[in-house]
Amino acid sequence: KKAEQEEIRQLEESKSKLVNSIEALAKLVDEVPNDVAKAILKEQVDNLNKQKDGIKVLIEVKQRKAKGFFGIFG
Secondary structure (H helix, E strand, O other), X not given: OHHHHHHHHHHHHHHHHHHHXXXXXXXXXXXXXXXXXXXXXXXXXXXXXXXXXXXXXXXXXXXXXXXXHHHHHO
């Protein structure tokens, strides 16, 4: 039970860090004058958004699993 909660907490923390990174990179896209650099930053933002979405799904799955587990044994 504790291990599941700790894993969910770590995933939430990772997701939060990703959100902060995405926001910082998105701001840089607007500030960078070089088109190639902008394209690279936009691609990185897209990749980080995909990772964030993956973590979000993983968190949801683990929360559902934890609820089911806790429902049986809680």
